[in-house]
Amino acid sequence: MSSVSSIPSIEEEIIEEFSLFDSWEDKYEYIIDMGKKLAPLPDEFKKEENKIRGCQSTVWMVSEVKDGRVYYKADSDAVIVKGLISMLIRVFSGQKAGDIVSADMKFIDEIGMSTHLAQTRSNGLRSMIKQMKLDDMAWNAAKNQS
Amino acid sequence: MESVMNLSRFDVQKIRDQFPILTRSVKGHPLVYLDNAATSQKPKAVIDALTDYYTGYNANIHRGIHTLAEEATAAFERTRETVRSFIGASAVEEIIFTRGTTESINLVASSWGRTNLKAGDEIILSSLEHHSNIVPWHMIAEATGAKIKVVPINDEGEFQFDEFEKLLSAKTKIVSVVHASNALGVINPVKKIIDAAHRFGAVVLIDGAQSTVHLDIDVTELDCDFFAFSGHKVYGPTGAGVLYGRRTLLEAMPPFQGGGEMIREVTYEKTTYNDLPYKFEAGTPNIADTIALKAALDFVTETGKAAIRAHEDTLLEYATTELKKLPGLKIHGDVEKKVSVVSFTIEGIHPQDIGILLDNQGIAVRTGHHCAEPLMNRLCIPGTSRASFAMYNTLEEIDSLVRGLQKVIKMMR
Numbered sequence: 001m002s003s004v005s006s007i008p009s010i011e012e013e014i015i016e017e018f019s020l021f022d023s024w025e026d027k028y029e030y031i032i033d034m035g036k037k038l039a040p041l042p043d044e045f046k047k048e049e050n051k052i053r054g055c056q057s058t059v060w061m062v063s064e065v066k067d068g069r070v071y072y073k074a075d076s077d078a079v080i081v082k083g084l085i086s087m088l089i090r091v092f093s094g095q096k097a098g099d100i101v102s103a104d105m106k107f108i109d110e111i112g113m114s115t116h117l118a119q120t121r122s123n124g125l126r127s128m129i130k131q132m133k134l135d136d137m138a139w140n141a142a143k144n145q146s
Numbered sequence: 147m148e149s150v151m152n153l154s155r156f157d158v159q160k161i162r163d164q165f166p167i168l169t170r171s172v173k174g175h176p177l178v179y180l181d182n183a184a185t186s187q188k189p190k191a192v193i194d195a196l197t198d199y200y201t202g203y204n205a206n207i208h209r210g211i212h213t214l215a216e217e218a219t220a221a222f223e224r225t226r227e228t229v230r231s232f233i234g235a236s237a238v239e240e241i242i243f244t245r246g247t248t249e250s251i252n253l254v255a256s257s258w259g260r261t262n263l264k265a266g267d268e269i270i271l272s273s274l275e276h277h278s279n280i281v282p283w284h285m286i287a288e289a290t291g292a293k294i295k296v297v298p299i300n301d302e303g304e305f306q307f308d309e310f311e312k313l314l315s316a317k318t319k320i321v322s323v324v325h326a327s328n329a330l331g332v333i334n335p336v337k338k339i340i341d342a343a344h345r346f347g348a349v350v351l352i353d354g355a356q357s358t359v360h361l362d363i364d365v366t367e368l369d370c371d372f373f374a375f376s377g378h379k380v381y382g383p384t385g386a387g388v389l390y391g392r393r394t395l396l397e398a399m400p401p402f403q404g405g406g407e408m409i410r411e412v413t414y415e416k417t418t419y420n421d422l423p424y425k426f427e428a429g430t431p432n433i434a435d436t437i438a439l440k441a442a443l444d445f446v447t448e449t450g451k452a453a454i455r456a457h458e459d460t461l462l463e464y465a466t467t468e469l470k471k472l473p474g475l476k477i478h479g480d481v482e483k484k485v486s487v488v489s490f491t492i493e494g495i496h497p498q499d500i501g502i503l504l505d506n507q508g509i510a511v512r513t514g515h516h517c518a519e520p521l522m523n524r525l526c527i528p529g530t531s532r533a534s535f536a537m538y539n540t541l542e543e544i545d546s547l548v549r550g551l552q553k554v555i556k557m558m559r
Contacts, residue, residue, distance in 0.1 A: 024173070024506045029557055032499075056498040056514040056529060077528065078496035079558065080503075116502075 004069070004094040011091060011107035018111040027112070028080065035083030041075035052124035052131055057081050059124035063135040070097050070139050072132060076124070084116060084125055092132055097143050100136035105129065156457045161449065162538045164189040175508025178543045178550075183328055183356060183487055183534035184512050185378045189445050192382060195438035206430055208407060222433055225440040226423070232443045233354075233373060234364030235390050239422040242396070243436050246387035247355040248278040250374030251322070253389055253402045253426060254351055255282035258320070258372075261400060262349075265291030267319040270348075272297040272305055272334065273524050274327040277517045279353045283322065292319070299524065303330040303479040311342060318348040325357035329516035329530065330479025331462075331487025333357070340370050349395065355379060359536075360458060360485040362451055365390050381536075382442030383435035389426070396422050403428040454537045458486035461535040465544045472551055478530055486535040489516075492551070495558050497529045503554045504531075509547055 005013075021027045045062050052059040057078035064071050072093045076082045091107070092100050108114050117126045162168050165187045170177050179187060199221070205214035207222050226238045235241060244250045263269070269283050269292055287294055295318075297310045305323075321343040326333045340350045351372035354363060358375040365373045372395075377386035391399075401408050401419055405428035410418040419425045446454065465488050469475055474493030492500065501513035514529045515522045522529055533547055 025553075025557065028503065028506065032557060056501070057496060058528075078498040080499050 007091055007095055007099060007103050014087060014091070015107050015110050031083030032079050034086040035079040038075070038082050038086040041073055045073065046075070052127045057124060059085065059128045061128055061131055063132070063139070065097055065139040065143070068097055068143055069094050070100060070136050074128065081125055084113060085128065088129065088132065097136060098140035101133045156453050158457065158538065158540055164191070165538050166190060166193070168538060172508040173506055178509040178546045180533040180535065180539065180543065180547060181510045181512045182536035183379070183532065185384065186359065186381045186536050187538070188383065189381055189442070191441040191445050192438045195441040196383065196434055199434045199437050207433055218433060221437045225436050228440045228443050229388055232363070232447070233390055234366045236366055237393060240390055240393050240396065242389040242391065242423045242426045243431055244387040244389050245385050245432065246376035246378070247353060247374045250387055250389035251279055251351065251353065252282045254372050255286045257399045257402045258395065259286035259290065263290040263292040263319055266317060267292040268295050268315070268317045269293070270295045270297060270310070270313055270318055270321040272323045273299040274303060274305070274324050274330070274332065274334065274521055275518065276324065276328050276353065276355070277519070279322055279324060280520070301525070302481050303327060303332040304481055305334045307335060307338060310339065314342060314346045314348070316346065318343065318346050320349050320351065322351040322353065324353040326360065326485045327479065328356050329518040329521055329532065330489050331484040332479045332481055333483040333485060336370070337368055340368055344369070356485060360455060371395055377435070377439040377442060380442055381445060382439040385432045386435035386439045393422065396426070401425050401428065405429040449537060457537060458535050461539055461541065461544060462486040462488065464541055465533060465535070465547070468544060468548045472548070472555065478525055478527070487532060489530040489532045491527055491530050492555065495554065497531045499558060500531045500551070500554055503557060504550045507550045507553065509550045
């Protein structure tokens with residue numbers, strides 16, 4: 001058995017962490033810190049086909065499947081987006097193929113970050129989530145075929 | 147309404163009282179609205195004009211014989227006269243109402259371009275253009291085989307006039323340049339550009355989206371062939387824009403769109419077209435917003451463009467001085483001749499992060515490439531943060547911006 005917690009339990013952890021912050025500064029400093037700590041994506045992956053373009057910032061994302069679990073790596077040129085990416089990776093990377101596509105992502109709303117998803121053109125985040133789910137579907141389909 | 151024109155000192159508080167939105171707060175902070183180059187806020191006079199129209203005399207214009215239609219038509223045509231006078235055109239027939247600058251440029255590119263451009267002809271643009279003064283020309287160039295030539299700028303975004311002169315030739319058919327850059331605020335030497343282009347028989351379109359709110363516009367004195375602007379950047383409603391065109395050119399151009407209003411006679415075999423300006427205004431126009439545009443332009447005229455300009459110059463100078471004190475901050479387009487726009491980057495901080503963290507402090511700026519990707523590529527930056535000032539902004543708001551940025555720098559470092 002894998003040691004990875006389920007999607008809802010990681011989401012719950014994040015909601016709890018954010019509940020400790022009582023100012024927007026603390027919340028964003030935490031996100032900025034996560035963004036800075038996110039392992040940079042090696043340059044070889046920063047190519048056009050892995051690019052998710054937003055109007056303002058760019059996101060790169062790759063995924064792979066190992067033993068039926070989907071692993072994501074991603075990066076961005078903007079730090080707050082990177083922090084949000086880091087959370088998405090924490091929730092979804094290592095989950096069973098097929099589990100990610102159905103996640104409702106309510107935690108983003110609960111930690112007060114949904115505005116970053118609403119602005120479709122301003123960053124690649126919304127598109128990144130869509131791509132994460134599409135990749136999950138594709139890996140799941142491939143798994144079921146083999 | 148008492149005119150503020152005669153005030154010896156620019157009374158910014160009195161101006162602010164005319165803009166209801168300025169009293170709201172954002173995320174617990176008083177709103178500091180510094181995104182005026184994207185769209186300006188609307189004074190009460192404009193909001194009232196919209197309400198008056200819909201509550202008092204809403205009707206379709208030009209065709210109705212009843213009282214409401216007559217009142218609406220008269221109000222709509224009064225805006226045309228106000229626009230004519232605001233930009234110094236000689237006749238109302240030269241004022242075409244559009245949705246905005248983008249549609250105005252598309253109208254010229256499509257209607258003038260289709261009949262006047264052929265393979266081998268050249269269209270000259272500058273490196274400062276907004277996508278709306280690039281893409282319509284790409285489209286018509288693809289359709290006709292004409293070529294696009296681009297005038298370079300220096301590192302501060304200044305138009306290189308010598309290089310422009312080298313590009314001019316008998317092949318040049320149209321020069322379409324921005325009056326003031328939306329991304330940097332830099333003002334182009336449009337009078338010189340127009341005169342030089344005319345010596346080669348080329349026509350000139352001036353994109354006045356950013357300049358009309360700040361500078362005195364006189365299309366007759368400029369001698370431009372087309373001038374485009376958007377009402378919503380001049381304190382007016384969205385969706386009400388203007389194309390000025392020289393009468394002889396407009397008369398020779400085919401209609402842009404077909405439909406009602408623009409016809410004289412229609413049979414299933416043939417349509418004959420209406421006179422100017424109606425030939426270019428197919429369908430029911432944006433009546434309410436066009437009527438309210440008059441209130442916006444009157445408001446600017448009554449306040450006094452010179453007084454507004456002086457106030458905005460004070461804001462620009464103060465912002466430029468104060469922002470430069472911040473560590474790692476660089477202003478792009480730091481030149482003498484510019485409108486009240488400060489576009490900047492801070493070393494090591496992505497513009498989007500700046501925008502998000504300022505928004506959390508109630509400060510609205512624009513971040514990104516400002517729909518001018520070729521310009522950002524030229525300056526080798528992914529984008530900038532842009533603070534743009536209007537008549538209602540204050541020195542205290544610039545202090546808020548500076549404090550806001552100090553906080554951003556502290557949080558990001």
